[in-house]
Amino acid sequence: MSVFLSSLGFGLITAAVLAIATVGFTMQFAVTNVLNLAYGSVMINSAFVTYYLNLHAHLNAWVAMIGGVVTGSVASYLINRCIFTPFQRRNLPPITIVIVALGVDLCGTFGLQAIVGGSYFNYRQSPGRQWHFWGMYFSTLQLTIIGIAVVVLALVHWLLKYTRLGKAMRATSANMNLARNSGVRTQMVISTTWIISGALCGLAGTVFAMDTGVFDATSAQLYIVLLLSAMFLGGPGEPYGAMLGAVTIGVATEVSAGFINPQYKEVIAFVVLLGMLMFRPYGIFGKEKTL
Amino acid sequence: MSAIFFYLATVLVYGAVDAMACLALNVEFGFAGLSNFGFIIFQAVGAYVAAALSMGPWKSSNGGFQQYVFGWHLPFPFPWIGAALAGGLLALPFVFLVGKRLRGDFAAVGLLVSAVLLNQLVNNYVPLFNGAAGISIVPAPFQGFWNPQSLGYQFAYGGVAAVLSILTYFLLRRITESPYGRSLRAMRDNDIVADSLGKNLRVQRTSIMVLGGMIAGLSGAILVGFINLWAPGAWGYAETIVLFAAIIVGGAGNHKGAVLGAILVPLGFEEITRFIPPLSNPSLIPALQWVAIGLLIILFLWFRPNGILPERRRILSGGEVLAPAPATSNDDGEPLINLGNLDNMDFRSLLRLKGDAGEHDVILSTEGLSRSFHGVTVVSDVSIQIQRGRLTGLIGPNGAGKSTTLAMLAGTLAPSSGKIFYEGRDISSMPSHQRAQAGIVRTFQLASEFKKLTVLENLVCAIPHQSGDSFVGAARGRRHWGREDQENIERAKEMLDGFGLSQYADSYAGGLSGGQRRLVEIMRALLAEPKVLLLDEPMAGVHPNLAHKIGDQLTRLVESGMTIAMVEHELAIMDAFCDPVIVLAEGQVLAEGTMAELRAKAEVVEAYLVG
Numbered sequence: 096m097s098v099f100l101s102s103l104g105f106g107l108i109t110a111a112v113l114a115i116a117t118v119g120f121t122m123q124f125a126v127t128n129v130l131n132l133a134y135g136s137v138m139i140n141s142a143f144v145t146y147y148l149n150l151h152a153h154l155n156a157w158v159a160m161i162g163g164v165v166t167g168s169v170a171s172y173l174i175n176r177c178i179f180t181p182f183q184r185r186n187l188p189p190i191t192i193v194i195v196a197l198g199v200d201l202c203g204t205f206g207l208q209a210i211v212g213g214s215y216f217n218y219r220q221s222p223g224r225q226w227h228f229w230g231m232y233f234s235t236l237q238l239t240i241i242g243i244a245v246v247v248l249a250l251v252h253w254l255l256k257y258t259r260l261g262k263a264m265r266a267t268s269a270n271m272n273l274a275r276n277s278g279v280r281t282q283m284v285i286s287t288t289w290i291i292s293g294a295l296c297g298l299a300g301t302v303f304a305m306d307t308g309v310f311d312a313t314s315a316q317l318y319i320v321l322l323l324s325a326m327f328l329g330g331p332g333e334p335y336g337a338m339l340g341a342v343t344i345g346v347a348t349e350v351s352a353g354f355i356n357p358q359y360k361e362v363i364a365f366v367v368l369l370g371m372l373m374f375r376p377y378g379i380f381g382k383e384k385t386l
Numbered sequence: 387m388s389a390i391f392f393y394l395a396t397v398l399v400y401g402a403v404d405a406m407a408c409l410a411l412n413v414e415f416g417f418a419g420l421s422n423f424g425f426i427i428f429q430a431v432g433a434y435v436a437a438a439l440s441m442g443p444w445k446s447s448n449g450g451f452q453q454y455v456f457g458w459h460l461p462f463p464f465p466w467i468g469a470a471l472a473g474g475l476l477a478l479p480f481v482f483l484v485g486k487r488l489r490g491d492f493a494a495v496g497l498l499v500s501a502v503l504l505n506q507l508v509n510n511y512v513p514l515f516n517g518a519a520g521i522s523i524v525p526a527p528f529q530g531f532w533n534p535q536s537l538g539y540q541f542a543y544g545g546v547a548a549v550l551s552i553l554t555y556f557l558l559r560r561i562t563e564s565p566y567g568r569s570l571r572a573m574r575d576n577d578i579v580a581d582s583l584g585k586n587l588r589v590q591r592t593s594i595m596v597l598g599g600m601i602a603g604l605s606g607a608i609l610v611g612f613i614n615l616w617a618p619g620a621w622g623y624a625e626t627i628v629l630f631a632a633i634i635v636g637g638a639g640n641h642k643g644a645v646l647g648a649i650l651v652p653l654g655f656e657e658i659t660r661f662i663p664p665l666s667n668p669s670l671i672p673a674l675q676w677v678a679i680g681l682l683i684i685l686f687l688w689f690r691p692n693g694i695l696p697e698r699r700r701i702l703s704g705g706e707v708l709a710p711a712p713a714t715s716n717d718d719g720e721p722l723i724n725l726g727n728l729d730n731m732d733f734r735s736l737l738r739l740k741g742d743a744g745e746h747d748v749i750l751s752t753e754g755l756s757r758s759f760h761g762v763t764v765v766s767d768v769s770i771q772i773q774r775g776r777l778t779g780l781i782g783p784n785g786a787g788k789s790t791t792l793a794m795l796a797g798t799l800a801p802s803s804g805k806i807f808y809e810g811r812d813i814s815s816m817p818s819h820q821r822a823q824a825g826i827v828r829t830f831q832l833a834s835e836f837k838k839l840t841v842l843e844n845l846v847c848a849i850p851h852q853s854g855d856s857f858v859g860a861a862r863g864r865r866h867w868g869r870e871d872q873e874n875i876e877r878a879k880e881m882l883d884g885f886g887l888s889q890y891a892d893s894y895a896g897g898l899s900g901g902q903r904r905l906v907e908i909m910r911a912l913l914a915e916p917k918v919l920l921l922d923e924p925m926a927g928v929h930p931n932l933a934h935k936i937g938d939q940l941t942r943l944v945e946s947g948m949t950i951a952m953v954e955h956e957l958a959i960m961d962a963f964c965d966p967v968i969v970l971a972e973g974q975v976l977a978e979g980t981m982a983e984l985r986a987k988a989e990v991v992e993a994y995l996v997g
Contacts, residue, residue, distance in 0.1 A: 130491055132498075178684065187691075189491040190421045194634070195687055197423075197627050201680030205673040213669030312673075317506065320499050331492075358510040365503040372496045373482050376489070 097230055102353030103346060104231030109321075110345025111244035112302050116318070117325040117337040118251055119295030123171070125268035125332035126288045128189060129179050132196040134322065135315035136203030137174070137293065138300030141167040142310060143207060145301040146218050156220065160301050167297015168290050174199055175289040208312035219308040240302050247298065248338055254291070255334060264288055268332055317361065321348065324364035327371040330378020340378075343367075391537055396612075398544030401653050402551040403609045408632050408648035409554050409641060410601035415630070416638030416697070417562050418594040419574025420484055423626055424497035425602060427504050430621035431476050432469035432603025433610035434515065437524040439465040440611070447523075452516040462527035466607040473603020477595035484591045501623040508618040520617025527611050534614075547608050551645075554601055557861075559641055561597070563700075564860035565852045565871055568839065570594065571639070572847050575836040582796060582830075583848045583914050584822035593857040624676065628652050631683050637693030639838075646695055651682070702842045702875050703891040728939055731884040736877060738915055739947045749774040749949050750795065750826070750918050755804035756973075757790050765790050766973040767804070772918065777944045778951045779964030786970040788953040789831055792920050795951070796828035797821045808918075823850065825917030829924060831953075835903050835910075837896030841887065844895045844906055845878035846871070848914040881909050900927045908936065912943075919943075921952040925959055937963040957981075 116138065123131045145163030148154045154162070182195055223235025233241075255261035263284045266274040275281045303318070304310050325344045329336020344364050352360035371378070407429055414420040422428075435456070443457035444450055460468070480500070483493045508515045515521075526534035526543075533539060561567055573580040573590055581587050610616050628651060636647025655678070659671055686693065733739060750772040757765040765787040772778050780788045793799040795806060797818030805814045813821060836844050852874065853859050854867025882888050885905050890898060895906055908924055921940075925933040933956070940950055941963055954960060960967050961981050969976040969990050977990050984990045 130495060132495070182687070189489065190494055191687060191691075193491045193494060194421075194630060195684055197630075198680040198683030198687075201624065201627065201676045202684075205676035205680070209670055209673040209677060212667055213673070317502060320502055323495055323499060327492075356510070359507065361503060361506060365499060368499055369483070369496060372488060372492055376492055 098353045099350065100230035101232060102350045104233060105352075106346035106349035107231075108233075108237050108240055108306060108345075109349050110342040111241045112299060112306055113321055113325055113345045114338050114341035115244050115247055115295055115302065116299035116322055117329075117341040118248065118334050119292035119299065120322050121326045121329070121332055121334055121337040122264070122288055122292040122295075123175075124326070125334070126264060126271075126285050127175065127179060127183070129175075129183075129192050129196065130189070130323075130331075131171075131174075131179075132193060132319060133174060133199035133203055134296055135319045136200045136207070137167050137170045137296050138303060138318070139310070139312060139315040140170060140203060140207050141297035141300035142218075142304035142315075143211060143216075143312075144297075146216060146304060150218070160298070163301035164294045164297040167295070167300060168293040170203075171293025171296055172286065172289045176286065180285075204312055204316065211312060213311065215309050215311045217309055218304045220305055236305065240306055243298070243302060247295065251295075251334060260284070260287060320361050320368070321345075321364050324368040324371075327368055327376065328379065331376075333378060336378050388537060392540060395537070395540035395544045397653070397657065398541075399547045399608065399612045400656065401649060402544070402547035403605045404629075404632070404648040404652040405551045405645045406554050406601055406605035406608075407629055408636070408644040408652075409551070409558055410598040410605070411626075411629050412633050412636075412638060412641065412644035413558050413562065414594055414598040416633060416640070416644070417567060417574065418570045418591060419490065419577070420591055420594060420598075421490055421494035422497055422595065422598065423494045423630075424480070424501035424504075424623070425598070425629060426621050426623065426625040427501045428473045428476055428599040428602035429606040429609075430505075430508075430618070431606070432473040433606030433616050433621075434521070435472040435603070436465040436469040436607030437521050437610045437616045439468045440525050440527075441521070441523075452519070452521055453513050454516055454521055455514060462611075465527075465611070466604060469607030470600040470604040473599040473601070473606070474596040475599075476603075477592070477599040480595065481588065481592045484595065498623060498626075501626060505618055505622060515618065518618060520615065520619070522615050524610055524614040524616060526614060543612055547612075550604065550608065555641055555645065558601075560863060561857070561860045562641070564864070565847070565854035565867060565874075566856060566860035568843055568847045569855055571839055572836045572844075575838055576834055578798065579830065579834045579836070581819050582798060582822055582828050583910070584819050584827075584850055586819050597857075627683070628655075628679055631679050631686075633693070634683055634686050634691075635693055637695035637697065639697030640693070640695045643693050643695035643697075647693070651679070655679070697838065699892065699894065700840060700843060701892045702840065702846065703879065704875075728884045728886075728935065731880070733912075733939075733943055733948075734946045736880060737912055737943075737946075737948070739943075745947075746773045746775055748772065749809060750951075751807045752791075752795070753805045753807070755791065755794060755801050755806065757787075757794060757799060757802045764973055765794070765801075768970070768973070768975055770968055770975060770978075772949060772951050773966075774949050775944055775947055776949065776966070777940055777964050778949075779960045779967040780951060780953045780970060781955070781957070781960055781967060782970035782976070785972075787973040788970050789922055791970065792828060792922050792951070792953055796826055796920050798828065822914060822916075825915070826920065827911050827914040827916035827918070828920040829907050829911050829922055831922045831926070833900070833903050835895035835898070835906055837894065839895060840892050841895050841898070841906055842875065842878055842882065842891045845881060845910050845913050846874050848910045849874045849877070850915055878909075878913060881913060885909055901929060901932065904928050905936075916948065918949045918951065921950065921954075923953055923955065925954060925956055930958075933959060934962065 120131065120134050123129060141163040144166040145159045148162040149156050149159035178195060178199060179192060182192055220236050226233045226238060255265060263279045266279050267281050267284045271281055321344055325340035326337055328343060329340030344367065347363050348360045351363045411422065411425050414422045438454045438456040439458055439460045441447055441457055442459045444453050480497060483496045509518045511517065569585050570590060573585055573587060577587055632647030632651035633644055635651055637643025655675055659675060662671055665671065748771045751770065753769050755765060755768045756763065768791055782788050790799060794801045797816060801814065805812055808826060839847065853870055859867055879891065882891055887902060887905060895903065898906065904924065904927060911919060937959055944950055952964065965980050966978055967981055967984060968978045969984060977984055977987050
């Protein structure tokens with residue numbers, strides 16, 4: 096029982112990071128129909144900016160985090176504006192854009208590695224005091240991460256549900272042509288979505304680095320497995336599904352790690368992903384948009 | 387001096403291995419449209435199996451410092467055969483990802499993630515693969531008889547590798563330049579349409595993934611026998627991206643392009659960086675190498691998306707120089723199409739029609755057919771009967787469920803409930819390619835030509851029962867199917883001539899005008915030799931004069947014993963050609979009868995006016 100509870104605690108932290116990342120990832124898919132496999136490289140670049148601002152430019156950790164968020168936002172906007180959009184204008188099949196995204200990922204990840212080198216970086220914050228709830232242990236840092244996730248997801252909910260922009264995003268995602276014909280400025284909506292989802296991506300990278308403490312330029316490469324599993328579990332392009340998927344995958348991987356070899360903890364995410372692709376490629380509650 | 391020769395032998399082996407891998411991936415990606423983002427694991431598995439089969443039992447070999455399975459100490463060539471088999475077998479679990487109509491990019495990420503995860507597992511699981519350390523001291527073939535370090539051995543090894551890659555080239559060309567290869571490219575261009583013409587996507591994709599996996603496995607075996615090492619670090623998922631970069635640079639869908647790409651990208655990058663002196667930052671060069679691969683992909687896809695050696699256009703018409711299309715068009719800008727020969731065309735022999743005119747029994751019928759999309763019912767309890775040898779019209783306002791009904795008849799969509807009967811058999815759960823093979827062929831509302839097939843290829847690939855249109859048939863070579871294919875080409879040319887499109891025979895179908903593509907689609911569906919032809923708005927975008935000419939031909943087809951059901955908006959067409967006409971509104975059958983009878987019914991008129 097205690098193994099279960101302590102791993103559940105870990106799971107909630109992993110889920111918090113994953114939820115922020117997956118919501119951004121799925122929003123990009125929702126409005127542009129692009130599986131942005133370069134997402135992980137933007138995450139890790141943002142994490143490095145935060146790291147640098149905090150530990151080398153000696154800025155406050157929160158200010159540094161904003162630097163990371165802005166990096167993710169700007170980088171994502173530029174990637175969409177300068178690469179994905181021009182390619183999509185040529186009416187290429189989705190797979191071509193995915194291959195392009197892989198190319199961008201290589202440039203982002205290894206461009207960073209060329210600059211910072213191949214060694215690991217230590218971004219251990221002071222964990223703060225230990226908190227103890229219902230058999231789960233959290234440090235103040237970990238509670239902060241969970242808190243950030245809750246606040247951010249609440250903001251996303253508010254954005255989607257109660258703002259004109261959110262409504263326009265949902266309309267664009269459901270049917271871009273119809274949205275455009277109904278007076279939605281879809282190009283503007285798409286750009287804004289990439290700015291917002293990029294901010295989530297940057298934030299996710301930063302809290303990912305804070306959570307693991309040690310990272311290098313390629314640390315986010317395996318993260319795409321969790322990201323894709325969480326997204327497909329909730330249904331691609333569904334922000335609420337992404338939140339649910341992230342919590343499920345985050346908790347499931349950590350709880351399973353408590354009972355089997357932690358080195359195989361991604362396996363459960365992998366099994367979920369393949370199962371979803373096999374039986375319900377549009378998510379547990381999802382519906383098919385194409386055809 | 388001899389150092390250079392040793393180096394050349396090494397380059398020869400690496401070049402042959404890369405060429406085989408690129409050729410195999412190109413058949414999957416460039417020909418069959420399968421984006422196998424996990425390709426590298428097929429090569430890795432082949433290499434591992436070859437190593438584990440050629441080594442002795444792990445406990446007694448070299449003090450048991452490394453663990454692996456098999457350890458059967460098999461002599462050459464058995465480890466290589468085992469490697470090819472393992473690569474082929476590995477394809478089977480992935481068939482579910484590519485076998486059904488899963489979006490290509492979704493299947494691709496599934497394969498990508500599989501590659502990432504398997505690599506992770508191998509790195510951590512010692513008993514099977516010796517973990518991240520990998521396996522070393524893998525015996526070279528014949529090492530007891532011939533010193534693997536001798537120059538002669540190394541060149542012989544390179545020679546064998548080169549011969550195998552050349553054999554691969556010819557084997558793959560034999561497959562792709564056959565009627566089967568045509569079907570593969572059709573599937574690549576539009577899988578749903580290929581399915582509706584009777585191509586079994588699952589079988590086609592499986593056979594290509596198994597073939598690609600076997601070649602990848604063999605190439606891995608060649609590599610591991612030469613370098614005598616196997617470590618998971620060398621088989622990261624990103625290595626697949628390098629191979630994709632090679633194919634994009636060389637030219638997807640072109641075997642020579644794949645070989646060129648293999649020489650330029652994996653081999654070229656590896657060899658060029660050998661000559662850069664070591665820097666203080668040891669990860670800088672590999673990192674920049676990856677950045678260069680990424681840039682290469684993006685820039686090539688933007689500036690030269692078809693690669694250095696683009697896919698070749700297949701000239702099937704026999705090469706006679708055809709006059710360019712006369713630039714005639716009427717006042718509306720619609721090109722005039724001369725349908726002069728159509729009236730003389732003998733459909734009965736050309737389309738091998740067997741039915742007798744005048745028989746009007748029910749050939750296709752539905753009982754309580756319904757379909758809903760996420761809770762919205764689009765077709766509700768539709769029971770219709772389509773009679774043999776008649777041209778049945780389906781009309782109704784937008785959203786009436788006409789196209790959905792047609793799609794369910796053809797098997798493109800599965801019904802939510804209800805049954806479909808064809809010649810007395812319940813075919814409700816029969817997959818669409820089987821229905822096409824049984825004689826139910828449909829066309830699509832949206833453009834559905836195979837873009838990168840020529841017009842003639844579009845037509846020929848629809849013809850059923852081609853002896854070269856299977857993996858085995860293609861492998862038996864042109865002698866097996868050549869004569870028959872020539873006959874099929876002649877049939878397609880005759881059809882093309884009848885519709886006045888001969889001058890476009892060797893043009894890519896993707897380059898035609900909207901009206902011309904419509905005609906290509908109709909001709910293609912006819913050559914599939916349907917007993918029941920289901921047309922979804924065939925006249926949309928076609929000039930009214932031409933539409934009437936086509937309508938006349940449809941009438942002739944029906945008189946020759948074919949059964950046609952047609953969704954159409956244009957009432958004038960219905961008036962002129964269709965009998966009976968079924969009216970659908972809000973997913974239900976509203977009325978049925980001749981147009982004259984329907985015009986008399988108030989509710990029909992109202993449905994149309996209101997809708």
